[in-house]
Amino acid sequence: MQIIKKVLNSSVVLVEDERGMERVLLGKGIGFGANRGDLVREGSTDRVFVALDDIDQRNFVELLASIPGEFVELSRTIVAEAAAAGLDLDPHVYLALTDHLHFVVERHRRGMHVVNRLAWELKTVYPVEYGIGLRAVHRMRERLVPGLREEEAANIAFHLANAAIGRTRGNALQVAELVSAVTTIVSNSSGIALAGEELHVRRFLTHLQFFAERLFAGSSLPSDGEDFLYRNLTQSHPRAIATAERVRAFVRVEHGIEISNEEVSYLAVHIARATSSP
Missing domain, CATH: 1.10.1790.10 (PRD domain)
Incomplete structure (x- = not known):
């Protein structure tokens, strides 16, 4: 049994089970019309639970309250594509990726363009992740930021590569830099x-x-x-x-x-x- 402790946005709620364990629940429209104390009913299989293991992750959850649900949905689409491509990712990638995508859009709207000096290396070393990132850039161009630069795909690839489970990759940024x-x-x-x-x-x-x-x-x-x-x-x-x-x-x-x-x-x-x- 899951009880809603806090609605963060239309796609994210903070829940608690009968043992007092807190988790983040992501699902399309999961927070729409929901209130503290509501029971979470059984829903679609595409819902995602993310455990809160340390204080940094709890701070991340509070940050999600200020991010529109559309960014969560975009992250879910990206991670679903990664899973379809055979990538096994730590669920916490949802939090980091959602925050990153929101920051990208805010940065672009303020005219701040940051050059990723390792874009070529990330594209070459992590081609699957880069391809997923490139498709995400195209979606963001259509929905949010028409002028978003293609090299942003490398930043998304970095988040996916860094979240990989069961690989001896170490830190993706370290690998690309070396x-x-x-x-x-x-x-x-x-x-x-x-x-x-x-x-x-x-x-x-x-x-x-x-x-x-x-x-x-x-x-x-x-x-x-x-x-x-x-x-x-x-x-x-x-x-x-x-x-x-x-x-x-x-x-x-x-x-x-x-x-x-x-x-x-x-x-x-x-x-x-x-x-x-x-």
């Missing part, structure tokens, strides 16, 4: 701009994504003790190894993490492929 930094190191070392949709570039960036995810998850590849591949590449691809060593030094200085010769070797293999003719 991919960007390593790409810059390789481009500067080789004199070749690694940007675009070419197959060799996409393969390289895919490797960087998994490299970064392993790094921040603490599951980097260990050395095999023999370092056969590393020694072989030092002879056959010295420039690629030298560039991979620059990446190792960068990771050591910026993140305090020492990566193995095995990781350096696989980086060198992909660097050699990406900086040669496709």
Whole structure:
């Protein structure tokens, strides 16, 4: 049994069960005409409960009271698309995403345009999430802000990637930033701009994504003790190894993490492929 404690907007109510546990209930029109003390009747299966685990989430709930229900519905549409695409997301993404979408519209109406310097990396590293974000941008253009910039899709992709459950992705922003930094190191070392949709570039960036995810998850590849591949590449691809060593030094200085010769070797293999003719 759920009892309404507070109506936040037409699509969000704060409820309490018989054990005194509070949760947020999201559902289209769930708060319309509802009052404190009302029982929540069984409704459609698309209703979503979000547990309140800490003080930050409770503060978020209060914030939702000032956000129109249409933003909650837009978030629900985005998360439903993500689920259909096979993404398993923490339910708290509803709160963070709703707040973000509302802020985007308010910011745009005030003429504040913020450039996402990692838009390309997020688009490349998280293509599924970016595609969902792009469709969300098109909906927002139709309903709320006609001039909304396409790069906003990258910000939505970030929220979806960061809410992923059961993946060793670590923080999506950390992953995107490291991919960007390593790409810059390789481009500067080789004199070749690694940007675009070419197959060799996409393969390289895919490797960087998994490299970064392993790094921040603490599951980097260990050395095999023999370092056969590393020694072989030092002879056959010295420039690629030298560039991979620059990446190792960068990771050591910026993140305090020492990566193995095995990781350096696989980086060198992909660097050699990406900086040669496709």
